Amino acid sequence: MADVVLECSGLRKEYGDLVAVDGVGFSIEAGETYGLLGPNGAGKTTTISIIAGLLDSDGGAAVVSGNEITTKSTAAKAAIGLVPQDIAIYPDLTARENLRFFGKLYDIGGSLNERVDEILDVIELSDRADDQTKEYSGGMKRRLNIGLGLLHKPDLLILDEPTVGVDPQSRNAILENVERLGAEGMAVLYTTHYMEEAERLCDRVGIIDEGVIVAEGTRRELVTLVGERDRLHLEVSGDASTVADAVSAIPDVESCSSAGSELEVVAVSASRALPDVVLSVNDAGLDVLTVQVSEPDLESVFLHLTGKALRE
Amino acid sequence: MIGAAFTITAKDLKERFRDRSAIMLAVVVPLGLAFIMNLTLGPVTEQSFSTGVAVYDADGGPIAVGFGEMLAGIDAAGFVSVTDVATEADARWLVDDHSVSTAYLVPQGLSEAVAANEAAEIVVVADPDQPIGSAVGKALADGFAAEVNAVRLSVATALALGADDPEGLAVAAQESSPTIVLADALTEGRGFDFSSFYATGIAVFFMFFTVQFGVLSIIDERENGTMPRLLVAPISKQSILIGKLLASFLVGVASTVVLWLSTTLLMGAEWGGSLIVIVLIAAGVTAAMGLTAAIATIAKTAEQAGAITAFVVVVFGVLGGTFFPVSRVSGAFSAISRVTPHFWLMEGFRRSSAGEGIVDILPALGAILAFAIILGSIGLIRAQDLVRHQ
Ligand SMILES: Nc1ncnc2c1ncn2[C@@H]1O[C@H](COP(=O)(O)OP(=O)(O)OP(=O)(O)O)[C@@H](O)[C@H]1O
Numbered sequence: 109m110a111d112v113v114l115e116c117s118g119l120r121k122e123y124g125d126l127v128a129v130d131g132v133g134f135s136i137e138a139g140e141t142y143g144l145l146g147p148n149g150a151g152k153t154t155t156i157s158i159i160a161g162l163l164d165s166d167g168g169a170a171v172v173s174g175n176e177i178t179t180k181s182t183a184a185k186a187a188i189g190l191v192p193q194d195i196a197i198y199p200d201l202t203a204r205e206n207l208r209f210f211g212k213l214y215d216i217g218g219s220l221n222e223r224v225d226e227i228l229d230v231i232e233l234s235d236r237a238d239d240q241t242k243e244y245s246g247g248m249k250r251r252l253n254i255g256l257g258l259l260h261k262p263d264l265l266i267l268d269e270p271t272v273g274v275d276p277q278s279r280n281a282i283l284e285n286v287e288r289l290g291a292e293g294m295a296v297l298y299t300t301h302y303m304e305e306a307e308r309l310c311d312r313v314g315i316i317d318e319g320v321i322v323a324e325g326t327r328r329e330l331v332t333l334v335g336e337r338d339r340l341h342l343e344v345s346g347d348a349s350t351v352a353d354a355v356s357a358i359p360d361v362e363s364c365s366s367a368g369s370e371l372e373v374v375a376v377s378a379s380r381a382l383p384d385v386v387l388s389v390n391d392a393g394l395d396v397l398t399v400q401v402s403e404p405d406l407e408s409v410f411l412h413l414t415g416k417a418l419r420e
Numbered sequence: 421m422i423g424a425a426f427t428i429t430a431k432d433l434k435e436r437f438r439d440r441s442a443i444m445l446a447v448v449v450p451l452g453l454a455f456i457m458n459l460t461l462g463p464v465t466e467q468s469f470s471t472g473v474a475v476y477d478a479d480g481g482p483i484a485v486g487f488g489e490m491l492a493g494i495d496a497a498g499f500v501s502v503t504d505v506a507t508e509a510d511a512r513w514l515v516d517d518h519s520v521s522t523a524y525l526v527p528q529g530l531s532e533a534v535a536a537n538e539a540a541e542i543v544v545v546a547d548p549d550q551p552i553g554s555a556v557g558k559a560l561a562d563g564f565a566a567e568v569n570a571v572r573l574s575v576a577t578a579l580a581l582g583a584d585d586p587e588g589l590a591v592a593a594q595e596s597s598p599t600i601v602l603a604d605a606l607t608e609g610r611g612f613d614f615s616s617f618y619a620t621g622i623a624v625f626f627m628f629f630t631v632q633f634g635v636l637s638i639i640d641e642r643e644n645g646t647m648p649r650l651l652v653a654p655i656s657k658q659s660i661l662i663g664k665l666l667a668s669f670l671v672g673v674a675s676t677v678v679l680w681l682s683t684t685l686l687m688g689a690e691w692g693g694s695l696i697v698i699v700l701i702a703a704g705v706t707a708a709m710g711l712t713a714a715i716a717t718i719a720k721t722a723e724q725a726g727a728i729t730a731f732v733v734v735v736f737g738v739l740g741g742t743f744f745p746v747s748r749v750s751g752a753f754s755a756i757s758r759v760t761p762h763f764w765l766m767e768g769f770r771r772s773s774a775g776e777g778i779v780d781i782l783p784a785l786g787a788i789l790a791f792a793i794i795l796g797s798i799g800l801i802r803a804q805d806l807v808r809h810q
């Protein structure tokens with residue numbers, strides 16, 4: 109079993125009468141990417157602010173790499189890298205100077221220059237490294253914002269909606285970076301209100317609404333939890349009923365029904381079952397004319413759990 | 421902790437240095453102003469300020485004579501050149517002609533009125549085209565009037581005690597009066613010539629503007645969003661605060677030192693002995709930081725803080741005598757001006773400029789240090805509050 113990097117439980121934060129975070133708890137292992145998915149005002153930023161030691165909580169505890177984190181922690185915070193929701197860089201300094209400054213605060217030491225070059229390479233800012241960041245485009249600033257969180261190779265990287273307001277190309281680069289970091293063994297906590305991002309990046313997702321995690325698990329677990337199923341809808345070149353039994357026998361397939369030339373398949377994983385389904389159809393001497401794959405997404409899970417849409 | 425604080429200081433200094441408007445405000449503008457002041461007051465090589473005044477004396481009594489003597493004394497010190505004229509019209513004509521900045525019209529019966537404890541006035545005719553000269557002229561008359569009031573008070577007291585020669589007493593009181601207020605100001609101020617006065621006055625005034633950037637930069641970090649980054653770094657809150665305050669202190673001291681050196685070299689200003697000047701600057705910058713920190717924390721945004729600070733700094737600058745000498749102006753104004761750190765800084769510089777030693781400067785220095793400690797502690801407590809996440 110991999111090491112648990114973040115363990116938090118019972119986190120609570122009140123603003124007057126408003127309970128912004130209400131008993132939030134989850135854990136993240138090394139190499140795992142955990143998504144906190146929820147609409148505006150759900151309590152995502154508040155939750156990670158407590159975990160990062162920015163905000164005093166009104167209850168609960170967050171332990172990162174074995175140390176409890178509070179606003180008074182100092183050395184223990186070195187295990188955390190935070191990419192704030194709002195861009196947080198010095199406009200009068202260059203990207204290199206921004207990186208070197210924070211690198212010194214994290215006491216990276218002798219290898220600082222190399223590490224800065226490495227990060228500049230990763231965030232693709234090497235050729236603009238010595239320009240003041242006030243001259244950067246929004247996407248470039250976002251990339252530097254992320255680079256600053258990675259600099260000291262934290263055990264836990266927290267990204268708070270890092271793709272908001274980013275052009276599609278930069279966004280893709282950001283997502284690829286996060287995927288790679290997870291693969292390299294970093295624990296990543298990623299908040300977003302884009303369910304596509306959560307689905308693509310996250311090993312597990314916590315769905316948060318009004319300060320409460322309403323459900324948690326892999327996408328599949330969540331989908332199953334709310335009783336949704338993957339479906340395949342095929343149109344074949346003949347009578348579909350002749351292949352229905354063969355398709356039903358495929359291990360991943362839960363049930364199969366036919367109507368005329370159309371075949372309706374319910375599967376554990378639609379995309380995994382698809383090749384076998386097509387083979388069975390071909391074995392029966394028929395061709396597949398069209399295929400529709402429908403895998404219920406987190407959007408529908410969210411709708412199911414909270415009765416509201418993820419994005420207003 | 422110290423390492424992190426220094427890292428933050430170095431970063432702040434780098435940022436400040438890149439910000440042209442900050443350098444403008446800290447060095448270029450005050451230096452330019454000092455030059456302009458100096459030029460309007462006469463050739464750069466001429467170190468002392470002098471203005472012409474005319475006196476029409478229709479009285480001739482002891483009070484008028486005392487006034488004339490006071491002016492003669494200042495004339496001898498080289499600060500004014502006095503012309504006695506025979507008629508009121510002549511006096512006014514010299515002002516209209518810009519030959520003098522100020523004409524004093526001493527009315528007939530002035531001395532008698534004073535002796536009889538009645539209202540009396542010396543009319544001051546000022547040339548609006550010579551604002552500084554006429555301000556000085558007005559200040560001389562004010563100072564003399566304050567002195568006469570003091571003398572009259574002692575006469576009145578003596579009368580109440582049963583003396584029967586009020587005129588003789590008045591003269592005696594005037595003669596025995598240990599200092600004549602204005603003469604005192606200007607003789608003590610020998611060497612505090614006007615280029616030195618404006619150099620130090622402008623430096624003190626701008627010192628309070630320069631250091632406010634340090635405190636405002638804490639609010640800036642919050643508005644920049646970089647404060648959360650500093651707070652999640654493995655460093656203490658105190659090192660963030662210390663780092664930022666140290667940067668502010670260094671910028672304040674450095675820009676004042678630049679003004680000191682450049683006004684000394686280029687304008688012949690005389691600030692005084694190096695050690696004393698440095699101590700005064702360091703204490704002044706600390707007091708200034710405390711003041712701005714205490715004020716800035718009232719505000720919600722950096723912009724708001726800047727506006728409030730600017731207001732207070734200008735008012736204190738005027739009250740504290742950074743624009744014109746107030747060290748011997750009398751009345752409520754002088755009492756109020758003493759509650760500004762500016763007043764004591766100017767007092768310190770006035771004395772150090774006159775070549776006085778550390779012992780003579782101690783009272784002023786003590787007052788500045790008291791301001792530094794009190795305002796500094798309030799500022800430190802308030803600034804600590806600024807180092808927060810939102
Ligand atoms: N400093 C504060 N004072 C009062 N209320 C606050 C404060 N910060 C957050 N809140 C409230 O707490 C709730 C949660 O806010 P939070 O910023 O954590 O949401 P979020 O999930 O990050 O939303 P978004 O997607 O918009 O960033 C919101 O209702 C917000 O208005």
Ligand SMILES: [Mg+2]
Pocket residue numbers: 152153154193268
């Ligand atoms: Mg948020």
